[in-house]
Amino acid sequence: MTLRNALCAATALTLVSAAAAQAQTITIATVNNGDMIRMQGYTDVFTEQTGIEVEWVTLEENVLRQRVTTDITTEGGQFDIMTIGMYETPIWGANDWLVPLDGLSAEYDVNDILPAMRNGLSHDGTLYAAPFYGESSMVMYRTDLMEQAGLDMPDAPTWQFIREAAAAMDDPDNDINGICLRGKAGWGEGGAFITVTANSFGARWFDEDWNAQFDQPAWKEALEFYVGLMNDYGPEGYATNGFNENLSLFQQGKCGMWIDATVAASFVTNPNDSTVADSVGFALAPNSEGVEKRSNWLWAWALAIPAGTQQEDAAKQFIEWATSKAYIELVAENEGWANVPPGARTSLYETPEYQAVPFAQKTLDSINAADPTNPTVDPVPYVGIQFVAIPEFAGIATEVSQEFSAVYAGQQSIDEALEKAQALTTDAMEAAGY
């Protein structure tokens, strides 16, 4: 009887252990963007293939940054995969906070990742995060209004043309603004937009010795142009408009043009949400006449593994699956090519079905035209186009963008804002030891 009991217990224990070994679970922190949500819907496919269960923790973007930063620095070990961007990846990679993504399978074909994305997500040549989707920025415009105005949008317009077109399309009586652009404070919102605009006017954040450059004429020229354009042809209260507010305006047919993330192209051309879906055209982000740099940025939402995870292999398996060619095909098969995660892989843009998507080529051109290692006309000591890849940047740029938003809201002059931006950036950089 005792032997029988012991055998039963041993069998039960073996079964429980086997079940525990099979039910490996990884936890992924992510944001609530459309492509991420879609990926969550396909998690079952991954679990079926590998037996690995996935727990999702979806957070608001700023909370996610705070949360994963705390988790990494305190070695909390709450997440096995984190969704991070192009700003954090090289900084965290340099700090050894992320597991290098080497040893990926041949089938994964790491060389297929768009070079711009791969460079932006690497540190010292080592890839630290795999792009789930990537984006640049471009002009989205109403082809019907452009035609009415008797204008032709060039493939690569200048800011001067954009102003001319905004003037022609602006129609306050019919509630149509010539142009909608971000003005909302925040380094990733209006801060990102004004930085790339400044790049295209020949400005830069820092010179080669890390001296702030807001006292240089190019910054003033860029701000004067932006504020003039928006005051004359932009929507009311543009100082508080970010991506979502402008998306909403454009989808309701209230903007002649909108310059923003290439990922918005799939939203504005989706007839379920957009009232202008069938009359949207695309062009490269503008530059100022005579300035070689355009105002397009480069960004990727990427999957990375925090150092200290106990489940590195399972995490790597998930990343390989979610950023693979096969995943793109899976989405295309079920939801159409317009809904696949864009901007990550070269092969996607070689697929004939995807080439037929109206915004595909301009998205690729915009991404290829962005060079994070050489973002400005004059040389700079930093990497990053709409950001400067140093840990201090997020704090500094948030404050600077608040000063600029105060200008857009009519609360202070451009000169005052630039003076304050120069002073606060200089102080912060000195305090940081630059």
Place this chain on the structure above:
Amino acid sequence: MARAVTTRRKVITTAAAWAIGLLIFFPIYWTILTSFKTEAQAINDPPLFFFFDWTLENYAVVQERSDYMRFLWNSVIIAGGSTVLGILIAIPAAWSMAFVPSRRTKDILLWMLSTKMLPAVGVLYPISLIFVEFNLLDTRGGLIAVLMLINLPIIVWMLYTYFKEIPVDILEAARMDGAGLREEILYVLTPMAIPGIASTILLNFILAWNEAFWTLNLTAAQAAPLTAFIASYSSPEGLFFAKLSAASTMAIAPILILGWFSQKQLVRGLTFGAVK
């Protein structure tokens, strides 16, 4: 002699009260309304107030995507646990401060309150490190402890204010009848202070239910309450206002219902001792 209140004055006061009430309620009303719209209707300009095709689609999507019951259960446990624990500690503390004050009682009360003046993010790292050290990350027990500590000063202050209203003579009479400390607190003080204790419990339950800094920063997949559920529907790139509103409505519904049924006790407790 009672002061005569004119009809005109009554009308003005009533209208003002209604106006303030509606103003305060409007964001909740708008959230609930938006939750029944499509994403396109949610951002429609001019805003749609009532006449649109109502849909339950957002609730269906939210139900499908998130395990609402798990978030709800975590909220109930965390808010309930921290409130009960706080009350158990605060009743004796408030009793001693109210009935046997020392020279330092006032200073202690002020010092306790001073902990509320520190921005939470200022102690994010120390608390996170303690949580890592004691394996408390993403556990309901850890959150119960933190929320209890955060709300304890308020609980003690509220109970202290209520206890001060109770005549010491009654407690002395109980003592003369042979009541010990335990009997005095349990059978004499507590029943008399029930309205105050009830409103303290309610208010702290609401505060703990809505707490959205620690609950977001110290949880991941297991212990996340409804605040994390709402946060998961906020999107930097995409218009999901209708779904966000549906998630918000589902998150505030239990506490709204609780508040509705207990508003009498809540108002009575909050105004306890305010008018003499």
